[in-house]
Every structure is written in structure tokens, then in C-alpha cells.
Amino acid sequence: MEDYPQHSNPEERSKHLNPNLRRRSPRSLRPEDYLRGIRSGDRPMLSRAITLIESTHPEHRELAQEIIEACLQLPPTSTVRIGITGAPGVGKSTFIDSFGQYLLEQGRRPAVLAIDPSSRISGGSILGDKTRMETLSRDPRVFIRPSPAGESLGGVAQKTRESILLCETAGFDTIIVETVGVGQSETTVRALVDIFLLLLQPGAGDELQGIKRGIMEMADLLAVNKSEGEAGEAARQTQRAYQNAVHLLAPQTSGWAVKVLRCSALTREGLAELWQLMTDFCTFTRENGFWERNRREQARHWLHQSLTDHLQQLFYQHPAVQKEIPLLEEAVSSGRLSPFRAAQQLIRLFIEPKP
Amino acid sequence: MEDYPQHSNPEERSKHLNPNLRRRSPRSLRPEDYLRGIRSGDRPMLSRAITLIESTHPEHRELAQEIIEACLQLPPTSTVRIGITGAPGVGKSTFIDSFGQYLLEQGRRPAVLAIDPSSRISGGSILGDKTRMETLSRDPRVFIRPSPAGESLGGVAQKTRESILLCETAGFDTIIVETVGVGQSETTVRALVDIFLLLLQPGAGDELQGIKRGIMEMADLLAVNKSEGEAGEAARQTQRAYQNAVHLLAPQTSGWAVKVLRCSALTREGLAELWQLMTDFCTFTRENGFWERNRREQARHWLHQSLTDHLQQLFYQHPAVQKEIPLLEEAVSSGRLSPFRAAQQLIRLFIEPKP
Numbered sequence: 111m112e113d114y115p116q117h118s119n120p121e122e123r124s125k126h127l128n129p130n131l132r133r134r135s136p137r138s139l140r141p142e143d144y145l146r147g148i149r150s151g152d153r154p155m156l157s158r159a160i161t162l163i164e165s166t167h168p169e170h171r172e173l174a175q176e177i178i179e180a181c182l183q184l185p186p187t188s189t190v191r192i193g194i195t196g197a198p199g200v201g202k203s204t205f206i207d208s209f210g211q212y213l214l215e216q217g218r219r220p221a222v223l224a225i226d227p228s229s230r231i232s233g234g235s236i237l238g239d240k241t242r243m244e245t246l247s248r249d250p251r252v253f254i255r256p257s258p259a260g261e262s263l264g265g266v267a268q269k270t271r272e273s274i275l276l277c278e279t280a281g282f283d284t285i286i287v288e289t290v291g292v293g294q295s296e297t298t299v300r301a302l303v304d305i306f307l308l309l310l311q312p313g314a315g316d317e318l319q320g321i322k323r324g325i326m327e328m329a330d331l332l333a334v335n336k337s338e339g340e341a342g343e344a345a346r347q348t349q350r351a352y353q354n355a356v357h358l359l360a361p362q363t364s365g366w367a368v369k370v371l372r373c374s375a376l377t378r379e380g381l382a383e384l385w386q387l388m389t390d391f392c393t394f395t396r397e398n399g400f401w402e403r404n405r406r407e408q409a410r411h412w413l414h415q416s417l418t419d420h421l422q423q424l425f426y427q428h429p430a431v432q433k434e435i436p437l438l439e440e441a442v443s444s445g446r447l448s449p450f451r452a453a454q455q456l457i458r459l460f461i462e463p464k465p
Numbered sequence: 466m467e468d469y470p471q472h473s474n475p476e477e478r479s480k481h482l483n484p485n486l487r488r489r490s491p492r493s494l495r496p497e498d499y500l501r502g503i504r505s506g507d508r509p510m511l512s513r514a515i516t517l518i519e520s521t522h523p524e525h526r527e528l529a530q531e532i533i534e535a536c537l538q539l540p541p542t543s544t545v546r547i548g549i550t551g552a553p554g555v556g557k558s559t560f561i562d563s564f565g566q567y568l569l570e571q572g573r574r575p576a577v578l579a580i581d582p583s584s585r586i587s588g589g590s591i592l593g594d595k596t597r598m599e600t601l602s603r604d605p606r607v608f609i610r611p612s613p614a615g616e617s618l619g620g621v622a623q624k625t626r627e628s629i630l631l632c633e634t635a636g637f638d639t640i641i642v643e644t645v646g647v648g649q650s651e652t653t654v655r656a657l658v659d660i661f662l663l664l665l666q667p668g669a670g671d672e673l674q675g676i677k678r679g680i681m682e683m684a685d686l687l688a689v690n691k692s693e694g695e696a697g698e699a700a701r702q703t704q705r706a707y708q709n710a711v712h713l714l715a716p717q718t719s720g721w722a723v724k725v726l727r728c729s730a731l732t733r734e735g736l737a738e739l740w741q742l743m744t745d746f747c748t749f750t751r752e753n754g755f756w757e758r759n760r761r762e763q764a765r766h767w768l769h770q771s772l773t774d775h776l777q778q779l780f781y782q783h784p785a786v787q788k789e790i791p792l793l794e795e796a797v798s799s800g801r802l803s804p805f806r807a808a809q810q811l812i813r814l815f816i817e818p819k820p
Binding site: 175178179182186268271272405406407409410412413415416417418419420421422424425438439442443444445446447448449450451452453454456457460461 | 530533534537541623626627630760761762764765767768770771772773774775776777779780793794797798799800801802803804805806807808809811812815816
């Protein structure tokens with residue numbers, strides 16, 4: 111079982127560091143080295159720190175947390191976190207490639223992270239292939255990081271949240287979080303970002319009903335991508351259809367009136383308007399207090415998420431539990447014992463004081 | 466904190482029953498009374514037992530578990546559990562109303578349960594209104610139970626699983642579990658049933674891509690409902706479109722070749738064919754071992770689900786945790802402490818021996 115240092119004062123805390131961490135070879139880095147590197151814009155250092163976040167090794171995780179705590183002690187910076195979703199084929203990567211360049215021209219410093227949980231049945235990696243954002247990935251001013259592989263959605267999202275913080279400490283002020291359109295991931299990404307953009311494509315207006323509704327309800331902005339050239343009329347129809355549909359939804363808790371617009375990643379039409387709307391959204395929600403309230407609620411959400419993860423880990427690592435689980439799994443799967451009763455018995459092993 | 470009796474032998478167990486349960490008034494019922502009532506087809510007794518399952522009161526839950534354990538000791542009966550999903554508007558209730566009657570005519574004894582988690586934003590009850598299945602709900606041979614309200618999806622599903630067992634003990638041999646089409650609930654219902662039916666409607670063929678894919682991949686059977694009269698041609702087109710799409714999906718782990726057919730809840734065309742396919746599916750998967758393996762894996766899944774629930778409950782009821790949570794929530798939501806670190810501190814309070 112891990113030893114959990116409790117001291118939030120950094121000096122006090124360093125005394126309680128894992129001894130393995132203190133006995134570093136001269137070449138290994140301390141949290142303050144990472145912090146200095148990240149703050150000075152050292153890109154490989156940022157990448158290394160995110161790799162620590164993504165690591166499953168307890169020492170790496172501990173070091174990552176030291177870095178994160180150090181970042182939290184810095185004065186907060188003004189950043190915007192943008193979630194982008196859309197059905198497969200809607201052109202998310204091309205859009206981000208193009209929108210990211212527009213942001214650069216506006217003097218923003220974008221970073222792109224991805225949430226890509228493997229679907230329960232089909233699986234599949236989305237941003238694993240960086241080269242999908244061809245122009246952006248070649249620009250040294252931009253930071254792009256694919257989703258960590260082999261993790262649950264919750265796990266990916268926790269790590270993404272921590273990566274956002276590191277990117278912001280490194281001076282990136284516009285964090286784009288890309289999600290794949292598979293239902294649950296949108297809810298998770300919504301809890302990571304300030305603004306949520308749903309990308310559509312021309313002619314997709316028939317799909318207003320059904321499963322998409324929940325995702326529409328989460329969106330602050332909708333943009334019909336691929337609106338260039340001959341698709342213009344279809345795009346306008348789609349825009350109208352969604353604009354009507356949006357009116358029928360429950361009002362946003364932010365008080366913001368959801369907007370639907372058209373854009374083209376190819377010709378870059380509509381990108382300026384979209385960015386203007388995002389800026390308007392930021393101003394509006396900062397003024398009415400929603401922005402701050404939302405970020406606070408998100409932090410609380412991730413605390414409870416983190417608690418669940420910690421608890422599970424602790425439980426399944428417990429020797430008596432590990433020993434007994436196979437027997438009770440067998441009793442349950444053969445129908446001799448109810449899952450509830452078996453769970454009670456295992457929990458009892460977990461909470462009973464060790465002899 | 467609850468006391469968890471560990472004894473699976475009923476006599477041994479009864480000595481450890483909650484003393485409040487043993488000191489029952491003469492009018493209150495013992496587990497064996499419930500069991501006798503349920504087995505003899507006493508409908509109000511079945512309803513009462515399900516109400517115990519749905520109760521949040523520890524004594525009711527304990528009594529419910531006694532009843533469930535007693536049911537598990539009985540010889541298993543041959544039943545089939547059918548999950549039914551489909552987008553809103555596809556006619557799920559009318560279909561179940563009609564299909565349930567067909568089942569009755571075939572000598573089956575159907576029970577209908579619902580999984581209706583409130584959507585995170587919009588909420589809403591689906592089967593709360595029993596009268597939606599007008600004919601079926603008036604038939605004394607059928608048992609219909611709406612979804613318990615105010616629960617998480619996981620909570621609803623656990624209770625539904627236990628309700629299925631009670632219904633089967635009461636002699637119902639065809640359990641229909643209805644789900645609302647909102648993404649996550651399908652995955653959960655899939656873990657409760659033997660067969661999963663996706664209802665479609667004519668003309669919905671354009672929506673093959675995107676979010677529905679994951680749900681299509683879970684379905685063993687697809688039926689284009691509302692295929693009567695003028696909709697016939699559109700229904701045939703939809704059937705073809707989905708039949709083609711189904712070929713592109715990864716093969717089912719059951720080895721079953723997914724079928725798409727047309728039906729009409731109104732004229733009852735196609736219901737016989739659908740039931741025949743369901744029977745074929747049962748025979749096929751019973752013979753190749755998937756049926757049994759699937760039920761065993763489901764039981765194991767619910768054990769781990771139940772463990773998560775128990776752990777959370779135990780944790781959040783811990784006095785030191787309860788005292789400290791508000792302070793740490795504040796530290797996290799004001800950005801002074803990371804969720805991970807706060808979780809570590811709370812977990813430490815939880816696992817430290819009481820002074």
C-alpha cells in the first residue's frame with residue numbers, strides 16, 4: 111500500500127517524499143526542475159511531465175503530483191478550455207488543424223489534447239496518429255498530445271485534466287480537448303472544459319432526435335463544418351434545423367443562448383465568427399459568475415472521481431480480498447450467491463482489522 | 466456502519482439476522498413468507514418484495530437480500546431475458562404491448578421491467594406511466610414494473626437484476642427489460658439480458674453512422690417497427706440498409722449472425738417471425754455454450770458493480786471522512802489542492818485505525 115504524504119506545505123512535504131525519490135541519481139529530476147522547465151517553455155520537459163502523469167508506476171504518479179501541486183501554488187493564469195465533439199466523419203481533425211492556425215494568428219497559444227476511450231466493443235484510437243493535424247503538428251508553437259492508451263474513460267479524463275494544468279503552466283492559453291463521438295465521453299469532456307463545441311456537417315439535420323439530444327444539450331456552440339462551395343445551401347438548411355431544435359431544449363444553466371453557425375475548415379470561412387462567439391461566451395459567463403462556479407464544480411467532481419479510483423485500487427490490492435475474490439466470483443457466477451451478498455463478505459474482509 | 470452477516474447457510478445466517486428484524490411484530494413477514502408468497506404467484510407479495518429491493522433503508526435491503534438468497538437456493542428455471550431498446554419515437558411501448566400479448570398466446574408468462582436512468586441534464590420518466598402499455602397492463606397474467614426513480618443508472622440496474630430474479634421465481638419465464646435510448650443505458654441493460662433487440666423505424670436508415678454504431682454492435686436482433694401499410698416500402702429499404710450495415714460490424718462473440726426483420730406492433734405482422742428468431746438464438750447460444758458463459762460473466766460483472774457501491778457507501782459514511790470532506794472540497798474547488806492529493810488525504814483518514 112502506498113504511503114500518502116499529507117503535508118501541503120512543500121518544504122514539510124519534501125521530508126516525507128518517498129525515499130526512493132530522494133535517493134535520485136544526479137541525472138534524475140526533482141519537481142522544481144520540472145516546474146522550471148515547464149514554465150520556461152521547455153517542450154520536451156512538458157512532454158516528460160505528462161508522461162509521468164500517464165504512468166501507472168506509483169513513484170512516477172507521486173512525482174507527477176508533486177509537480178501538479180507546485181503548479182497549483184502559482185498565480186492562476188487566464189486560459190480557456192474548449193471541448194470539441196462531433197460524429198465520426200464530421201471533420202474534427204481538419205477543423206482543429208485549421209482553427210488552431212487561426213488561433214495562432216490571433217496571438218493565442220493553443221494546445222490540443224484528446225480524450226479517446228476505447229469503445230467497449232469496437233475500440234480504436236483517434237488522435238493516436240498526430241499527423242492527422244498536418245499543419246498544426248508541424249508548428250513549433252503548438253503542443254499536441256494524443257490520448258493515453260489502455261485506460262478507462264475516467265482514467266483518461268483525470269490524466270487529461272492534469273495535463274491541461276501543466277499545459278497552462280507552460281503558457282498555453284487555449285486548450286482544445288478533442289473527443290470522439292461515442293456518447294459517454296462527451297459528458298466527461300464537458301466536465302473538463304469551459305466551452306463545448308459540437309461540430310455538425312451539412313445534411314445531418316435529420317438526426318436531430320434520439321441519442322444526439324443529450325449531446326446537443328451540453329453544447330454551448332454548434333458549427334456546421336464543411337459548409338464551403340456546393341454544400342452551402344445544405345449547410346444553411348442544417349443550420350436552421352439545429353437552430354430550431356436548440357430553441358426547444360432546456361435553457362443552459364450558464365444563461366447563455368446557444369448559437370449555431372456555419373464554417374469551413376477548408377476555406378476558413380466562419381472561423382473568425384466562431385472565435386468571436388467563444389470570446390463572447392467567456393465574457394458573458396465570467397460576468398455572470400458561471401465561469402468561476404463551473405470550474406469550481408468541475409474540481410469538486412474530479413475530487414470524487416479520484417476518490418472512487420483510490421478506493422478501488424486500495425480495495426483490490428488488499429491481500430485478504432485478493433485471496434477471496436476468485437472463490438466468491440465462482441460462487442456468484444454459478445448462481446449460488448448473490449452479487450450483493452458476495453460484495454458484503456469481501457467488504458468485511460477489507461474493513462476488518464488485520465490480526 | 467452495517468453489520469454484514471457472512472454465513473451462507475440459511476440456518477446459521479438466521480442467528481445473525483439484524484435483531485430488529487428478529488423482533489418482528491406478528492404481522493411483519495419473514496423471508497420465507499415472502500418466498501412462499503412469490504412462488505405461489507401472489508402478485509402483491511412479489512411487488513412488496515421488489516419494493517424492499519428498491520428501498521434505501523438498510524433493514525429493507527437486508528430483508529430483500531434474505532429473500533434473494535432464498536431464491537438462489539431453488540433449482541434454476543429456464544427463462545429468457547430480453548432487452549429492448551430504440552430511439553424515442555420508435556414505438557417501444559406499443560411494441561412491447563403487442564409483443565407481450567403475442568407471448569401470452571404462445572403460452573409464455575411475460576414480465577416487463579424498465580431501466581430508466583434520468584438523463585444528466587433533461588431527466589424524465591419513461592415507464593413511470595404504466596398505462597402506456599394499455600392492453601398488457603390490464604392483463605392479470607402479466608407483471609409490469611416501472612423503473613425505480615431517483616437512482617443512478619448503476620443503482621437502477623442492480624435493483625432490476627434482483628427484480629428479474631424475483632420475477633423468475635414467481636414463474637415468469639420471459640423477462641422484458643425496456644431501456645430508453647440514451648447511450649449508456651444500453652450497455653447496462655446488455656449486462657442484464659440474454660438477447661438484445663434494437664427497434665428501428667422506417668426511413669431511419671440515414672442514421673447508420675455515428676453514435677448508434679455502438680448500440681448496433683450490441684444488438685442480436687434488429688426489427689423495423691411500424692412497417693405496416695404505406696410504410697412498407699420504406700421499411701424494406703431500412704431493413705436492407707441495416708442488414709448491409711450489420712455485415713460490416715465485427716462478428717458477435719456469441720457467434721450468432723445478427724438478423725434484421727420488419728414488424729408492426731399495430732397489425733402484429735412479423736411478431737411470430739421475431740419470436741422464432743429469438744427461440745433460434747436461445748437454442749444456438751445454449752448449444753455453443755455462450756448462453757451459460759454470458760450469464761456467468763454478467764454475474765461477475767454485477768459482483769464488481771456491487772463492490773463499488775458498497776465501498777463508496779462505507780467511505781462516505783466514515784465519520785472522519787464526513788468531517789473532512791467539506792474542507793478538502795473547498796481546497797480543491799478553489800484550486801489550492803489537486804483532486805488527487807485531496808483524495809489521498811481522505812483515503813488516509815479512511816484507512817487509519819480509529820484511536
